Amino acid sequence: MTQTTLEGTAGVALAIRGLSKRFGTQTVLTTLDLDIQAGEFVAIVGRSGCGKSTLLRLVAGLDRASAGRIDADGVPLAQSGADTRLMFQDARLLPWKSVLANVGLGLAGDWQPRARAALGEVGLAEHAHKWPSQLSGGQRQRVALARALIHEPQLLLLDEPLGALDALTRIEMQQLIERLWQRHRCTVLLVTHDVEEAVALADRVLLIEEGRVGLDLPVPLSRPRARGATGFGAIEEQVLARVLRQPELATPQVDELPIAPGALRWAL
Amino acid sequence: MTIANVLFKRLAPWAAPALLVLAWQWAATHGLIGSRILPPPLEVLKAGVTLAENGELWTHLKISFWRALIGFAIGGGLGLLLGLITGLSRRGELLLDTSVQMIRNIPPLALIPLVILWFGIDEAAKLFLVAFGTLFPVYINTYHGIRSVDAGLVEMARSYGLRGWPLFRDVILPGALPSILVGVRFAIGFAWILLIVAETISASSGIGYLAMNAREFLQTDVVVLAILLYAVLGKLSDWAARWVERIWLRWHPAYQ
Numbered sequence: 001m002t003q004t005t006l007e008g009t010a011g012v013a014l015a016i017r018g019l020s021k022r023f024g025t026q027t028v029l030t031t032l033d034l035d036i037q038a039g040e041f042v043a044i045v046g047r048s049g050c051g052k053s054t055l056l057r058l059v060a061g062l063d064r065a066s067a068g069r070i071d072a073d074g075v076p077l078a079q080s081g082a083d084t085r086l087m088f089q090d091a092r093l094l095p096w097k098s099v100l101a102n103v104g105l106g107l108a109g110d111w112q113p114r115a116r117a118a119l120g121e122v123g124l125a126e127h128a129h130k131w132p133s134q135l136s137g138g139q140r141q142r143v144a145l146a147r148a149l150i151h152e153p154q155l156l157l158l159d160e161p162l163g164a165l166d167a168l169t170r171i172e173m174q175q176l177i178e179r180l181w182q183r184h185r186c187t188v189l190l191v192t193h194d195v196e197e198a199v200a201l202a203d204r205v206l207l208i209e210e211g212r213v214g215l216d217l218p219v220p221l222s223r224p225r226a227r228g229a230t231g232f233g234a235i236e237e238q239v240l241a242r243v244l245r246q247p248e249l250a251t252p253q254v255d256e257l258p259i260a261p262g263a264l265r266w267a268l
Numbered sequence: 269m270t271i272a273n274v275l276f277k278r279l280a281p282w283a284a285p286a287l288l289v290l291a292w293q294w295a296a297t298h299g300l301i302g303s304r305i306l307p308p309p310l311e312v313l314k315a316g317v318t319l320a321e322n323g324e325l326w327t328h329l330k331i332s333f334w335r336a337l338i339g340f341a342i343g344g345g346l347g348l349l350l351g352l353i354t355g356l357s358r359r360g361e362l363l364l365d366t367s368v369q370m371i372r373n374i375p376p377l378a379l380i381p382l383v384i385l386w387f388g389i390d391e392a393a394k395l396f397l398v399a400f401g402t403l404f405p406v407y408i409n410t411y412h413g414i415r416s417v418d419a420g421l422v423e424m425a426r427s428y429g430l431r432g433w434p435l436f437r438d439v440i441l442p443g444a445l446p447s448i449l450v451g452v453r454f455a456i457g458f459a460w461i462l463l464i465v466a467e468t469i470s471a472s473s474g475i476g477y478l479a480m481n482a483r484e485f486l487q488t489d490v491v492v493l494a495i496l497l498y499a500v501l502g503k504l505s506d507w508a509a510r511w512v513e514r515i516w517l518r519w520h521p522a523y524q
């Protein structure tokens with residue numbers, strides 16, 4: 001993660017065509033089409049239960065799609081051998097392994113210094129010897145983040161990785177994710193409920209609604225992005241306005257809102 | 269916490285047994301209980317010292333201990349193996365589980381006549397009974413433990429590249445271990461019960477034999493001694509099992 005010489009681990013390009021996923025009678029994703037360039041950072045937002053985690057699990061190859069296909073660099077993802085890591089929405093740490101061993105899970109050779117360095121980057125170096133049950137929820141999430149990042153995968157899937165963190169730690173972790181992404185140039189899919197986070201980090205923000213990509217908005221801001229920069233707020237409000245306009249939920253129109261959309265960026 | 273407090277906590281559980289022994293001694297020496305029925309504890313202790321000095325006690329203790337250990341190792345080992353097979357493979361479950369569950373419903377003690385026909389009063393008879401009785405608790409808990417390992421953790425480990433032996437060693441076995449150890453503790457308790465029965469019915473050595481032999485010579489003190497020895501052995505082996513639990517499950521919030 002830190003002192004590796006493995007340069008040029010470029011990400012994979014994804015092409016998703018007609019992707020559908022049904023659970024029994026419930027249709028979660030319907031004929032979803034999506035193209036993601038190699039090395040692109042894409043944020044996915046959407047209301048709770050709209051199918052964000054489902055999409056990530058399909059891309060990770062953990063579930064089988066009801067229909068459609070996912071290609072990586074032109075080959076079906078399952079056969080492409082692309083190195084993919086998913087950080088689960090629940091941390092899923094092994095309770096019987098120390099925090100350090102959890103971070104080093106699946107690594108071969110001399111993994112301990114690397115795991116220690118990864119833990120240091122998420123600010124948990126002094127907790128290396130503890131059991132996961134002795135950590136707070138946010139600390140567990142950061143351990144899971146370190147575990148996902150240490151592998152330097154070609155495709156990194158993050159399912160609300162910073163959901164349980166306070167505002168300050170959250171910004172630190174956002175900077176960490178951005179830094180690592182810039183260093184390794186992997187393809188990143190980040191699911192988040194925080195529109196500000198999406199705009200701060202992503203090249204593109206996708207909104208999932210009714211099982212499809214409802215909004216696909218590029219974020220042409222230069223990095224590093226300051227929250228107060230001119231274009232920032234406008235993009236953020238554009239996404240929020242779109243989310244709040246979702247028809248079947250009968251939410252009021254944006255211009256009728258008693259509160260500014262910006263104040264609602266946690267409301268997803 | 270003061271020293272007195274600590275002492276109290278340590279000693280309180282032993283207060284009732286100590287009082288009981290004192291009352292027993294008092295009642296026996298004052299003729300309230302005939303020494304045929306229950307000799308005073310000091311007599312029992314004396315009998316124990318005599319037997320320890322002439323070495324008989326240790327011979328019988330050793331034999332009983334080895335029988336329990338070997339019987340448990342065979343039964344527990346087989347139970348673990350079968351449980352691993354049925355727990356880990358659907359095909360194994362299909363082939364074996366129903367048969368094992370059927371045999372499980374036979375009370376081990378119901379086998380005694382058959383065991384005597386097969387093995388006579390040999391060593392093998394006792395080992396067979398102990399092994400038969402300890403197999404099932406370990407089997408059931410291993411099987412159940414593996415099946416109830418958190419599927420989310422297995423999925424996570426797989427997606428982090430763990431397959432085969434590393435997946436078993438790092439995820440499935442530790443996940444099933446709490447349940448397996450419950451089975452082991454249960455089986456250990458059961459091993460002693462079966463051994464007592466087997467040694468009492470037919471043996472030429474061991475604590476059960478010591479007791480039955482003493483009965484013939486009306487040595488009630490030795491009979492009581494043998495019973496107490498079983499209690500002590502059972503307690504010691506349970507301690508050992510708990511100690512293993514504390515070491516192996518130290519990650520578990522219940523052991524911190």
Ligand SMILES: Nc1ncnc2c1ncn2[C@@H]1O[C@H](COP(=O)(O)OP(=O)(O)OP(=O)(O)O)[C@@H](O)[C@H]1O
Pocket residue numbers: 023028046047048049050051052053054055089
């Ligand atoms: N294994 C499953 N079986 C049945 N239904 C499921 C399953 N997994 C997800 N669903 C359903 O699919 C829908 C989408 O779930 P998903 O977890 O993808 O939502 P999400 O967008 O990640 O929500 P959140 O933001 O709350 O995490 C939900 O309605 C959920 O009930």
Ligand SMILES: [Mg+2]
Pocket residue numbers: 052053054089159
């Ligand atoms: Mg989700």
